[in-house]
Every structure is written in structure tokens, then in C-alpha cells.
Amino acid sequence: MMLSLLFRQCKHSPKNALGQLRLFTTSQILLARRHQQPKIRVPSKKALAAKARRRAGIASKADEQTRKLTLLEAIAVLRAVEVASPNSIYELLVKTEIKNGVAVPKGRVNLPREAKPGAQEKILVFAEGRQAEEAKKAGAHIVGGPELIDGILSSRIRATTILCTTSLIRTITPKLGRFLGPLGLMPSERRGTVTDDIAGYIQRIHGTSEWRADRTGSIRAPIATMQFPIEDVVRNVRHFLTSVRRVTGNYKDADSDRKGKATGAPATKISKVMLSSRQGPGIRISDF
Incomplete structure (x- = not known):
């Protein structure tokens, strides 16, 4: 009887209860590991370059x-x-x-011999004063200054080619750059459409x-x-x-060699x- 009583006291003692409680608890480190997200492996630049070379080789074959x-x-x-x-x-x-x-x-x-009649060209020129008069004589369809900007933005004024003098390019770029750029119509010095020789440019593109x-x-x-x-x-x-x-x-x-060296x-x-x-x-x- 005494041994049975001692066994029951030990079984229900606070110390033993704490030990049993520990069996069902987890430390903070284990909890953090359990909820930790798996790491995403980011390939290195060397691995990406090797993958690109393999793809290029397959495409070449x-x-x-x-x-x-x-x-x-x-x-x-x-x-x-x-x-x-x-x-x-x-x-x-x-x-x-x-x-x-x-x-x-x-x-x-x-082309030496055109396959079919091309679309009718419509040339717009941003120019003022004497240069505007020269553009009209050369055959430009629309000639004017910054007052043409609103008509272009609203699509009331349309053209297939747009030229601009060097004195007006900074005036029209802030408003027309994002509008005409994606259309491939924004005047550019690299393409030769920003020039003070408007008449010469129109003559060069005639028939092209x-x-x-x-x-x-x-x-x-x-x-x-x-x-x-x-x-x-x-x-x-x-x-x-x-x-x-x-x-x-x-x-x-x-x-072309001179242009390539100049622009790089x-x-x-x-x-x-x-x-x-x-x-x-x-x-x-x-x-x-």
C-alpha cells in the first residue's frame, strides 16, 4: 500500500507534469525552421551565360x-x-x-523598278520665316510652327513624314516626343529629319x-x-x-565608315x- 501511494504521488507531482508538458512543446528555433520558406536558388551570371550559349548552339544547328x-x-x-x-x-x-x-x-x-504604286506621301514641316517659304516651294504639304502641335496630338493633322528645323526641335520635343516617337515619326538628327536644308531633304526623298x-x-x-x-x-x-x-x-x-566612327x-x-x-x-x- 505504501509503495502504491508513493508511486501515485510521484506520478501526479508538478515536476513530472512539467516533464510531460515538455514532450508536447517545441522550442522557438524548431518553430522558426518549420515555418521557414524554402530558399529560391538564383542562377549565377556564369550559369545564365552558359545556358544562353547552349540555346544559341541549338538554334544555330x-x-x-x-x-x-x-x-x-x-x-x-x-x-x-x-x-x-x-x-x-x-x-x-x-x-x-x-x-x-x-x-x-x-x-x-x-527601287530601279517599282513593284506597285506607293502610298501618297504627306510631308509636314516645322519651320518659320524664310525656311517655311522654302519648304512650301519644295513641295511640303503642311508647314507651320508650334501651333501645329495640338492638331497632331488630336490626330486632326496627319503626315507620313515630319521634318523640323534645328531652331524648333527643342520647342516641339517635350509635347510630341512621346506621341510621335512610338510611331517612328519624331524628327531626329540621326535620321536626318532635323535639318535646316528642308528643301534639299524633300528633293532627296522625292520618288522614294x-x-x-x-x-x-x-x-x-x-x-x-x-x-x-x-x-x-x-x-x-x-x-x-x-x-x-x-x-x-x-x-x-x-x-558608312565615317558615320560608324562618329556615332560608335x-x-x-x-x-x-x-x-x-x-x-x-x-x-x-x-x-x-
């Missing part, structure tokens, strides 16, 4: 396996496909690899058509019709590609050229 034809072979294939459609048009696609922060390629070209890349760097242009002799198609393609090379910095001559801008790579038609396939060109 896939590109090598793609079937390519010479320009003359591509023209022959498309002519055979479009034999019943003599008015069908060849379309040229030039893919450029533009990088972040680099303006999309844009230029003008005067504008080409412009989209946000992915792709340039599409109608280049010829099936009725054209093969020599004319080849001449148009070569002429257009020369214009693109000059703008992207891939054409080497005295003028790297060349924009031309990665792909394709020729297609309405019913024909897109054919990669090997000799561009």
Missing part, C-alpha cells in the same frame, strides 16, 4: 539544317507556283536582330518609298511582280538589301532573308 536556295533558284520556284497569277507580287522579308534600347531600323529606298522594321526587327516589302524579268527582280532585291545594310551598319563604304553604334545583324509570294512558300535565301 537548326538554322543550318533549314533548306536554303539561292536568289535565282527561289525566283524560279515562285514563278512556277504562280504561273497562273502573273500579277502576283514577290514579298521580301529581312529579319534583323535588334537589341533592347536600339531604335528599329527605318529607311527609304528608290519608306521601309520600316516592326518591333521584332522584321522588315517586309513588296519587291516585284511575276511579270518582271528575272533581272529586274534580282536588281530590286539587291537594291533593297543595300538600303537595309546601310541603315543597319552592315554596308562598308567611305560614308554597333551594326545590327541581319539573320535571315526570305522571298515569298501570295500562293508560294517562304524560301530562305542563302546568297544575301
Whole structure:
């Protein structure tokens, strides 16, 4: 009886109860570990560079396996496909690899033989005084000063080409920069549309058509019709590609070398050229 009583007292003693309580509690460190979120592993710059190289290698192998034809072979294939459609048009696609922060390629070209009538040009010029009179005589459709800004912002005044004199560019930039910039219409010294020789610029662009890349760097242009002799198609393609090379910095001559040294801008790579038609396939060109 005495032993049983002592056992019961020990069993229900506060000290033993505390020991049992400890079996069901967890320290703060264990609780913190239990609720700790798993760490997200951030790859290093070296790992990211290696991954980019692997992707580039895979893309390069896939590109090598793609079937390519010479320009003359591509023209022959498309002519055979479009034999019943003599008015069908060849379309040229030039893919450029533009990088972040680099303006999309844009230029003008005067093809030796136009594939189809181009859209009517509408030239707007920001100029005042004598320069405004010269612009009107040169054939500008709309000429004026800062009073034209509100009409442009409200889309009451529209133009395909906008030029500006050097004295007004700082006046119009704060209000028109964000509006005309995404449209590719904001006057720029780099593109030559900010100039005091307005008449000379208008004369230079007379009879030319504008080409412009989209946000992915792709340039599409109608280049010829099936009725054209093969020599004319080849001449148009070569002429257009020369214009693109000059703008992207891939054409080497005295003028482009001087401009490249002055601006320090790297060349924009031309990665792909394709020729297609309405019913024909897109054919990669090997000799561009």
C-alpha cells in the first residue's frame, strides 16, 4: 500500500507534469525552421551565360539544317507556283536582330523598278520665316510652327513624314516626343529629319518609298511582280538589301565608315532573308 501511494504521488507531482508538458512543446528555433520558406536558388551570371550559349548552339544547328536556295533558284520556284497569277507580287522579308534600347531600323529606298504604286506621301514641316517659304516651294504639304502641335496630338493633322528645323526641335520635343516617337515619326538628327536644308531633304526623298522594321526587327516589302524579268527582280532585291545594310551598319563604304566612327553604334545583324509570294512558300535565301 505504501509503495502504491508513493508511486501515485510521484506520478501526479508538478515536476513530472512539467516533464510531460515538455514532450508536447517545441522550442522557438524548431518553430522558426518549420515555418521557414524554402530558399529560391538564383542562377549565377556564369550559369545564365552558359545556358544562353547552349540555346544559341541549338538554334544555330537548326538554322543550318533549314533548306536554303539561292536568289535565282527561289525566283524560279515562285514563278512556277504562280504561273497562273502573273500579277502576283514577290514579298521580301529581312529579319534583323535588334537589341533592347536600339531604335528599329527605318529607311527609304528608290527601287530601279517599282513593284506597285506607293502610298501618297504627306510631308509636314516645322519651320518659320524664310525656311517655311522654302519648304512650301519644295513641295511640303503642311508647314507651320508650334501651333501645329495640338492638331497632331488630336490626330486632326496627319503626315507620313515630319521634318523640323534645328531652331524648333527643342520647342516641339517635350509635347510630341512621346506621341510621335512610338510611331517612328519624331524628327531626329540621326535620321536626318532635323535639318535646316528642308528643301534639299524633300528633293532627296522625292520618288522614294519608306521601309520600316516592326518591333521584332522584321522588315517586309513588296519587291516585284511575276511579270518582271528575272533581272529586274534580282536588281530590286539587291537594291533593297543595300538600303537595309546601310541603315543597319552592315554596308562598308567611305560614308558608312565615317558615320560608324562618329556615332560608335554597333551594326545590327541581319539573320535571315526570305522571298515569298501570295500562293508560294517562304524560301530562305542563302546568297544575301
